């Protein structure tokens with residue numbers, strides 16, 4: 001009988017996994033990829049949409065363009081997962097398989113922060129798109145970029161938001177009448193790379209952006225326009241831009257796969273405690289950041305290991321836990337940090353100074369995935 005592999009979630013992890021399976025095995029196996037959305041949007045595109053650098057339409061990559069031999073992409077919502085029998089239930093039926101890969105990403109837990117539902121967040125596509133219309137109406141006062149908990153996706157993204165907000169206000173001639181404050185529940189903007197953190201903190205200082213490390217937004221009082229921090233102090237705002245707390249999607253929590261907020265896995269093989277069930281990307285607790293580039297690295301390891309298992313070969317590659325992140329420093333300049341979590345006794349980061357030339361590298365990062373996954 002043909003081997004069946006079901007992959008839940010067509011994000012960075014799910015799409016890369018299915019692409020490698022298709023390239024390596026084609027129609028030798030039946031791969032079913034399930035996602036509830038009709039399009040994919042890169043995380044970094046949300047900042048472009050929010051600040052008016054791109055329209056939502058221009059950054060939506062429709063799944064109908066994801067066409068790979070041996071892979072069926074179904075637009076369904078996963079409603080239950082039984083990791084023991086490897087049976088997945090969706091709003092359209094059930095799917096049984098020999099190997100199951102869960103790549104459903106991280107959900108936002110708006111309710112975990114009282115009052116957050118009354119203000120704006122920029123981490124969802126809908127939130128970023130709403131802000132695209134709201135920002136032009138803002139002309140004066142205090143902007144607070146407030147992170148409500150860690151871990152959160154793409155550790156540098158709130159810093160990028162602060163720097164891009166500075167440019168946005170400067171361009172509109174409003175910077176002098178606005179303040180910008182960023183609240184972060186981490187000791188520094190990019191903890192594995194002290195050099196990157198130092199550069200970001202210097203960039204904040206140059207632009208008069210206040211940085212509050214080791215603090216998280218515990219609640220928001222939209223009536224009084226104050227963010228309440230975890231030490232009880234209050235931060236007044238005129239425009240609040242939130243990063244909600246993250247959690248595993250409820251369907252994963254209910255499946256018994258998650259412990260605490262995330263799915264425990266062997267960090268090098270991505271195996272869960274259930275035989276032939278893997279978890280990759282933001283959902284998995286690997287000790288590496290929640291970022292697309294890491295989801296992709298984990299997917300590569302699982303794909304090569306599945307190919308080896310199916311072919312009866314023993315050699316399988318392990319997840320390396322390394323990746324490069326591009327960071328918007330403002331004024332068109334991009335920095336880069338290469339982080340490596342598993343090679344040494346502790347995570348390390350190599351920092352590359354912001355440069356306009358690195359913009360081409362970032363554009364290539366997006367364009368190469370767009371071409372590989374969507375043929376665009």
Ligand SMILES: Cc1cc2nc3c(=O)[nH]c(=O)nc-3n(C[C@H](O)[C@H](O)[C@H](O)COP(=O)(O)OP(=O)(O)OC[C@H]3O[C@@H](n4cnc5c(N)ncnc54)[C@H](O)[C@@H]3O)c2cc1C
Nearest residue numbers: 009011012013036043044078105154281282290291292293
């Ligand atoms: C503002 C911002 C900037 C970012 N910048 C970067 C960056 O520059 N570089 C980088 O590497 N990363 C960046 N990221 C992070 C990156 O977007 C994520 O870490 C990455 O997408 C995670 O990949 P994943 O495959 O684990 O999950 P996702 O890409 O989130 O995919 C999960 C998929 O599961 C689907 N799904 C969820 N629940 C269900 C269900 N019940 N039924 C069916 N389908 C479901 C979703 O529709 C989604 O398509 C950024 C994120 C943000 C918010």
